[in-house]
Amino acid sequence: MKEEEKIEILADKYLTNLPLDRLSFDFSAKVMTEITASEINKARFSYKPLISKPVWATFFAIMGAVFVYFLISGQSSFQAPDFSWFPKQLHSFTLPLANFKLPVISGTVISSILIFSFMALIEISVIKRLFDRRTTQ
Amino acid sequence: MVTDFLNYFFRGQKCNQKSGDPVLSLSMNHQDDHQLIKAIRAGQTQAYATLVKRYERMVFSLALRIMKNREDAEEVAQDVFVKAYQALDGFKGDAKFSSWLYRITYNRSLDMLARKKRQPTFKNMENMAQVNSSQIENMLDTMEYQQQQKLLKNAINQLEAEEIFIVTVYYYKEHTIAEIAEMTGLTESNVKIKLYRSRKKLFTLLQAMPAFNKKELL
Incomplete structure (x- = not known):
């Protein structure tokens, strides 16, 4: 028999039976106390965003749609949509909308709002992670 | 003869070592780790105590053998269980819970050794003698x-x-x-x-x- 095999048999015989070390009797109680304390702490200081994720998603979808609309149409300002294709019976409803005029917003302003919102979103997530780390330590 | 008896006796004891408590292991062995994790995720925090009991000795033994100091090893073991609990949502369940836990133990022990700037004394044996x-x-x-x-x-x-x-x-x-x-x-x-x-x-x-x-x- 090779030396390698002999050592393997020897190790199987003696190392498999090696008992594990014992720790203090109240170890699990200590762990659970710490966990309970951290849970209470978490509940007390847990981060709850003012604006939920679906709301943010809807907001960005609308912003994106507006951005794409301006990009495709090539317009630099918002104009009231044309409701002439609406059925005549509904004209009384669309009339106020036709007269409604939004303030003229330049493309630069829209772009800067978008960039600012994006940066704010990143910053919020970074701050959240930092806050979480502090409360869990 | 005496050694054989003792070996047999302690071999018999080994089956209950995992939980550390024979009574607890008998009642809890039916619930596997993943079921317990499910319960913990559902809000039953106390179910985690069973997992702690089940793995505390192995986690502690690993830490103790690496750290070579009981206080440090106990600190590492406690830290491992708390961190594991906090990161439980990130445990996907593809691997065994014990594998995940032992990996945390290994990394935490190495971190602690580095933090304490303590290099363990081990024998670096380039040329090993023939084993009889x-x-x-x-x-x-x-x-x-x-x-x-x-x-x-x-x-x-x-x-x-x-x-x-x-x-x-x-x-x-x-x-x-x-x-x-x-x-x-x-x-x-x-x-x-x-x-x-x-x-x-x-x-x-x-x-x-x-x-x-x-x-x-x-």
Whole structure:
């Protein structure tokens, strides 16, 4: 028999039976106390965003749609949509909308709002992670 | 005869070592780790106590063998269980919970060693002597059980952290080579090589111990 095999048999015989070390009797109680304390702490200081994720998603979808609309149409300002294709019976409803005029917003302003919102979103997530780390330590 | 009886007795005890509490292990063995994790995720925080009981001794033993200090090892073990609880949502369940827990233990122990700037003393053996396995076997068999265990533990403690981890987890007979490879970030063949080298190193160290000098024993 090779030396390698002999050592393997020897190790199987003696190392498999090696008992594990014992720790203090109240170890699990200590762990659970710490966990309970951290849970209470978490509940007390847990981060709850003012604006939920679906709301943010809807907001960005609308912003994106507006951005794409301006990009495709090539317009630099918002104009009231044309409701002439609406059925005549509904004209009384669309009339106020036709007269409604939004303030003229330049493309630069829209772009800067978008960039600012994006940066704010990143910053919020970074701050959240930092806050979480502090409360869990 | 006495040694055989003691070996048999302690071998019988080993089946309950995992939980640390024989009564608890009997009642809780039916619930597997994943079911307990499900319960914890559903808000039953106390279910985690069962997992702690089940793995505390292995986690502590790993930490103790790497750290070589009871207080530090207990601190590491406590930290491991708290961090594991906090990161439980990130546990996907593809691997065993114990694999995940032991990997955390290994990394935390190494972190603690680095933080304490304490380099463990291990024997770096470039040229290992020939192991006389039959002589080692004879000597170990003639020893009292307690002395035998003490010597083996002393030899393990002189291995490197990675070797200690591999030997301890492998001979606990709970994980495969593939699982150990995943825990340590090594390849399977690398684990096999390290296991072979660790075994040889361990018995070389054992052979060199004063207790193995026959004259002293006689």
